[in-house]
Amino acid sequence: MRRRDIHSSWTTTLSILSLLSIAPAPSSSFYLPGIAPVSYRSGDKVPLHVNHLTPSQSQRDNQVRSVFSFDYYYNAFHFCQPEGGAQYISESLGSILFGDRIQTAPFDLHMAKNETCKSLCKPQVFEPRDAKFVNRRIWQNYNINWLVDGLPAGQLVLDPNTDTKFYSPGFMLGSLKDEQAILNNHYKIYIDYHKANEEQYRVVGILVEPSSNKDSRYVEEGKAECGDPSNSVPVILSEKANTEVLWTYDVYWRPSATSFATRWDNYLHVFDPKIHWLSLINSAVIVTFLIGMVTTILVRTLRKDIARYNRLDQFGLDDLSGASMDDGVQEDSGWKLVHGDVFRPPKYPLILAVLVGNGAQLLVMTGFTIAFALLGFLSPSNRGSLATVMVLLYILFGFVGGYSSSRVYKSFHGDAWKQLFALTPVALPAIVFATFFLLNLFVWARASSGAVPFTTMLVVVLIWFLISVPLSIAGSWLGFRTTEPPTPTKTNQIPRQVPPAQGWLRPAPSMLLAGVLPFGAIFVELYFIMNSIWFSKVYYMFGFLFICYGLMIMTSAAVTVIMIYFLLCAENYRWQWRSFVTSGASAGYVFASAMLYWMRTMSFTSWTSGVLYLGYSALISGLFFVLNGTIGFLASWIFVRKIYGSLKID
Numbered sequence: 109m110r111r112r113d114i115h116s117s118w119t120t121t122l123s124i125l126s127l128l129s130i131a132p133a134p135s136s137s138f139y140l141p142g143i144a145p146v147s148y149r150s151g152d153k154v155p156l157h158v159n160h161l162t163p164s165q166s167q168r169d170n171q172v173r174s175v176f177s178f179d180y181y182y183n184a185f186h187f188c189q190p191e192g193g194a195q196y197i198s199e200s201l202g203s204i205l206f207g208d209r210i211q212t213a214p215f216d217l218h219m220a221k222n223e224t225c226k227s228l229c230k231p232q233v234f235e236p237r238d239a240k241f242v243n244r245r246i247w248q249n250y251n252i253n254w255l256v257d258g259l260p261a262g263q264l265v266l267d268p269n270t271d272t273k274f275y276s277p278g279f280m281l282g283s284l285k286d287e288q289a290i291l292n293n294h295y296k297i298y299i300d301y302h303k304a305n306e307e308q309y310r311v312v313g314i315l316v317e318p319s320s321n322k323d324s325r326y327v328e329e330g331k332a333e334c335g336d337p338s339n340s341v342p343v344i345l346s347e348k349a350n351t352e353v354l355w356t357y358d359v360y361w362r363p364s365a366t367s368f369a370t371r372w373d374n375y376l377h378v379f380d381p382k383i384h385w386l387s388l389i390n391s392a393v394i395v396t397f398l399i400g401m402v403t404t405i406l407v408r409t410l411r412k413d414i415a416r417y418n419r420l421d422q423f424g425l426d427d428l429s430g431a432s433m434d435d436g437v438q439e440d441s442g443w444k445l446v447h448g449d450v451f452r453p454p455k456y457p458l459i460l461a462v463l464v465g466n467g468a469q470l471l472v473m474t475g476f477t478i479a480f481a482l483l484g485f486l487s488p489s490n491r492g493s494l495a496t497v498m499v500l501l502y503i504l505f506g507f508v509g510g511y512s513s514s515r516v517y518k519s520f521h522g523d524a525w526k527q528l529f530a531l532t533p534v535a536l537p538a539i540v541f542a543t544f545f546l547l548n549l550f551v552w553a554r555a556s557s558g559a560v561p562f563t564t565m566l567v568v569v570l571i572w573f574l575i576s577v578p579l580s581i582a583g584s585w586l587g588f589r590t591t592e593p594p595t596p597t598k599t600n601q602i603p604r605q606v607p608p609a610q611g612w613l614r615p616a617p618s619m620l621l622a623g624v625l626p627f628g629a630i631f632v633e634l635y636f637i638m639n640s641i642w643f644s645k646v647y648y649m650f651g652f653l654f655i656c657y658g659l660m661i662m663t664s665a666a667v668t669v670i671m672i673y674f675l676l677c678a679e680n681y682r683w684q685w686r687s688f689v690t691s692g693a694s695a696g697y698v699f700a701s702a703m704l705y706w707m708r709t710m711s712f713t714s715w716t717s718g719v720l721y722l723g724y725s726a727l728i729s730g731l732f733f734v735l736n737g738t739i740g741f742l743a744s745w746i747f748v749r750k751i752y753g754s755l756k757i758d
């Protein structure tokens with residue numbers, strides 16, 4: 109087993125234990141984890157940690173050319189290692205799952221002490237093979253990611269939309285000039301520090317200006333001769349002969365008025381604040397319209413219908429399809445005709461129940477994660493906390509999943525209870541995990557550091573079986589023991605013939621129509637989330653996301669209810685699967701938007717990047733299908749029970 113694997117499994121286990129423990133941290137209990145300020149005295153050594161190298165958007169055409177990340181100490185890069193080798197810094201589970209590999213580095217930085225032209229180690233020799241590798245990474249716009257005191261080292265970027273400057277994490281490995289790759293071997297590190305008092309200096313911002321300088325000479329350990337950097341010759345790695353490169357850096361400490369508490373504000377930049385508001389207003393209007401429509405159906409149409417139906421019923425006119433009916437009633441009374449079939453269990457009740465259970469679990473997990481983030485529990489300095497919380501909440505909400513699936517299954521009068529108990533916690537996670545594992549094989553094959561270590565995966569599976577499966581079974585058991593309230597109408601012995609569907613009520617058009625609205629509620633936020641996944645930009649607009657999530661739930665529920673109402677009016681009583689897939693159809697739009705995003709911002713140079721992108725997009729869309737389908741199903745379930753509950757039959 110490799111060293112990293114062992115190390116990661118340990119830190120994973122530890123981080124889980126620390127996350128699960130509720131014991132408050134003794135000294136810094138006022139601060140949330142990860143935000144307790146670290147203070148240095150003037151001249152104290154400040155550690156600089158290195159993270160993986162990640163692909164970024166090209167400055168010229170805004171394209172991303174790869175999705176793989178590389179370990180900082182991947183041999184071909186020839187970055188200097190600290191004496192005795194680099195050490196891994198312990199990370200949270202989510203941080204590892206999302207690809208962070210943080211290690212120590214040989215930088216020698218002292219608080220508030222400016223230093224110039226320091227060497228990192230003796231000159232390194234790039235053989236043609238390594239030169240080729242590095243040149244290719246430069247061409248693919250790889251970024252170097254450093255961390256000083258939990259803050260990412262970035263570049264100052266001007267947003268032309270709002271004309272504001274902000275710190276964008278990561279800086280360029282090299283640059284391109286006339287299609288020639290130039291390697292940056294010199295770093296100007298600007299560290300902003302805030303002086304709380306004479307004894308407490310705090311790091312509040314890091315900028316790095318990388319440059320290329322072929323003329324630097326090694327003097328001795330930690331010292332170099334940089335010459336005149338303003339007219340230096342750039343370093344170009346030859347792909348035919350060996351090239352010698354010396355890594356050097358300057359460090360400048362700049363006093364800053366930014367306090368420790370607000371130091372992330374420079375990094376969290378809203379690119380286009382207007383677009384968030386516009387999308388929010390847009391979806392709010394759609395939701396209001398849809399909810400108005402549902403209310404109209406429920407209040408006006410139904411009440412009128414029900415009153416008339418109940419009146420007619422008193423006169424003994426059971427057979428509503430009979431010739432004695434006046435046309436007005438027959439026209440809009442379709443849904444009442446199927447009262448004897450509407451609670452007939454659907455086909456494949458087991459699969460539907462398992463899907464709804466898992467969807468409910470996802471729904472609650474997502475809601476709670478966004479709420480936690482919104483309340484500021486997941487600070488960006490606590491790396492990977494979002495992912496960690498997501499995984500843990502998903503595991504804990506296994507209970508909700510089990511309960512929902514068995515309640516739904518009970519209403520379908522299912523009898524394969526053993527299968528239900530077993531499939532609910534295992535089926536969907538197994539599919540997700542298998543996909544994840546397969547995609548990881550590609551990453552391993554590329555020797556990229558983005559691969560999740562095997563032991564981390566093992567740990568996740570272990571927690572899954574030890575915590576989530578028992579919770580889910582407990583939930584299922586509780587659902588199984590609950591007595592199901594009787595259905596409002598009795599189900600006939602003989603199923604009624606379903607008339608052939610017409611027009612937009614056919615499955616495909618109805619899915620296309622209904623799916624677009626929930627998607628409309630979230631697509632702007634989805635775009636920013638994709639940016640944060642693929643370009644490692646910090647996403648933090650959880651307020652917007654929370655509202656959008658709520659709007660999406662309402663839209664899905666309302667649009668599915670309307671669809672099901674029209675379906676029932678057309679005397680089609682097979683609403684269960686229909687409501688699930690109609691609402692879930694938004695996932696098709698999510699997938700399509702991911703493909704559009706690919707066409708617009710990605711130009712992969714290897715097919716493995718494409719496979720990875722496609723795989724993850726499909727996985728996310730699949731989960732979204734289950735989540736949104738569940739919303740549609742549950743809303744329709746309530747709706748159907750409600751409208752048939754108000755009918756008086758016999």
Ligand SMILES: *[C@@H]1O[C@H](CO)[C@@H](O)[C@H](O)[C@H]1NC(C)=O
Nearest residue numbers: 220221222359360361362363
């Ligand atoms: C260090 O360099 C920065 C940037 O050039 C400058 O603002 C600061 O005053 C310098 N500090 C000292 C102690 O010379």
